[in-house]
Amino acid sequence: xxxxxxxxxxxxxxxxxxxxxxxxxxxxxxxxxxxxxxxxxxxxxxxxxxxxxxxxxxxxxxxxxxxxxxxxxxxxxxxxxxxxxxxxxxxxxxxxxxxxxxxxxxxxxxxxxxxxxxxxxxxxxxxxxxxxxxxxxxxxxxxxxxxxxxxxxxxxxxxxxxxxxxxxxxxxxxxxxxxxxxxxxxxxxxxxxxxxxxxxxxxxxxxxxxxxxxxxxxxxxxxxxxxxxxxxxxxxxxxxxxxxxxxxxxxxxxxxxxxxxxxxxxxxxxxxxxxxxxxxxxxxxxxxx
Numbered sequence: 029x030x031x032x033x034x035x036x037x038x039x040x041x042x043x044x045x046x047x048x049x050x051x052x053x054x055x056x057x058x059x060x061x062x063x064x065x066x067x068x069x070x071x072x073x074x075x076x077x078x079x080x081x082x083x084x085x086x087x088x089x090x091x092x093x094x095x096x097x098x099x100x101x102x103x104x105x106x107x108x109x110x111x112x113x114x115x116x117x118x119x120x121x122x123x124x125x126x127x128x129x130x131x132x133x134x135x136x137x138x139x140x141x142x143x144x145x146x147x148x149x150x151x152x153x154x155x156x157x158x159x160x161x162x163x164x165x166x167x168x169x170x171x172x173x174x175x176x177x178x179x180x181x182x183x184x185x186x187x188x189x190x191x192x193x194x195x196x197x198x199x200x201x202x203x204x205x206x207x208x209x210x211x212x213x214x215x216x217x218x219x220x221x222x223x224x225x226x227x228x229x230x231x232x233x234x235x236x237x238x239x240x241x242x243x244x245x246x247x248x249x250x251x252x253x254x255x256x257x258x259x260x261x262x263x264x265x266x267x268x269x270x271x272x273x274x275x276x277x278x279x280x281x282x283x284x285x286x287x288x289x290x291x292x293x294x295x296x297x298x299x300x301x302x303x304x305x306x307x308x309x310x311x312x313x314x315x316x317x
Contacts, residue, residue: 036112038067043125047172051180055128055187057168066116073127074150075107076190078162081122088154089114095154104161106153106198106242124165128187133199136191150199153242157219158197164190198242211255212248216241220252224264228271229291232264268292269305276314283310 043058055073059080079099088095088105090113097103099121107113109130133150164186171183197213212220223240224232237260238248252260268290275286287298302310 034070036068036070037114038065040067040069041065045169045173047168047183050172050183052172052183054132054184055126057124057126057165057172057183059122059124059169061120061122063120064118065121068112068114070110070112071107071127072109073129074109074133074194075105075125075127076161076165076194077105077107077123077125078165079103079105079121079123081120084117084119084121086117086121087115090152097155099155102157102159102162104153104156104158106150106156106194108150108152124169126165126168126187126190128191132187133191133195136188136195150194151242151244153198153240156240156242157222158215160193160215161190164193212241212251216243217252217255220248220260224267228264228268229289232291234260264291265301266305269302272298272302272310273306273313276310283314286310 041060041062044061045059047055047057079101082101084099086097086099086105090107091111099105130150168183168186168190171179171186176182197216211217220237220241223237230236234245234249238245241248243251249260252258252263256263258266271290272286275281275289276283279286281289283298284295287295290298292298292301299309302308302313306313308316
């Protein structure tokens with residue numbers, strides 16, 4: 029069964045490889061090699077994409093949110109079924125896309141008889157790193173190109189494993205407050221801390237960090253503190269102070285410039301936070317090193 033995918037504007041890229049000729053019924057996997065794409069699409073299926081080419085600058089607008097990123101091989105984009113999505117890129121990009129209907133995930137939930145029936149919402153994720161998703165999608169693509177014994181059965185097992193992984197890590201569940209007692213998976217903690225390190229000079233709001241992980245802000249804040257012992261805001265301040273220490277030791281940059289580089293609004297705010305964390309002012313710290 030092919031997913032219902034409409035081009036509301038522009039032209040949809042055509043896949044180089046597709047499982048549509050196989051007898052798979054609940055999902056499709058396709059490989060694309062495209063450039064100069066500028067299209068608004070709407071799909072009735074969830075779409076999970078993984079980049080396989082080196083780098084490509086990608087723009088996305090959905091639900092009023094505009095996002096831009098330089099995608100690299102291994103980066104994952106998760107697009108739930110529903111509202112239209114505008115996306116564009118100019119450079120040649122190679123990526124694998126798996127599409128599965130919302131009913132596919134719901135079936136997995138319904139088969140879990142040990143838990144109460146519940147509804148889940150897959151969250152938008154514009155850019156994340158997830159080696160498990162990458163591996164599963166590459167194996168699905170490989171299976172789509174073979175006529176090996178029990179290919180359909182094996183592909184459905186891989187897709188189910190992908191579905192379970194999405195449910196565990198990229199969904200919010202109504203009435204699932206008990207889930208909030210758990211910390212972040214290792215790969216999500218790594219992604220969160222990497223994102224913070226790469227964007228220390230930016231406005232690192234809770235909404236922005238949690239969006240990268242496809243989590244609600246409240247769930248992320250609770251899980252992050254459970255895992256690290258620190259609220260996200262306090263962790264960000266600690267990292268900014270540590271980065272500032274290195275710049276104070278190793279450079280002769282003006283203190284106002286260092287404050288800007290590590291993400292403080294002004295020198296006064298930086299000096300106050302630095303003294304509260306270290307017991308000395310930035311100038312005293314520099315003079316003692």
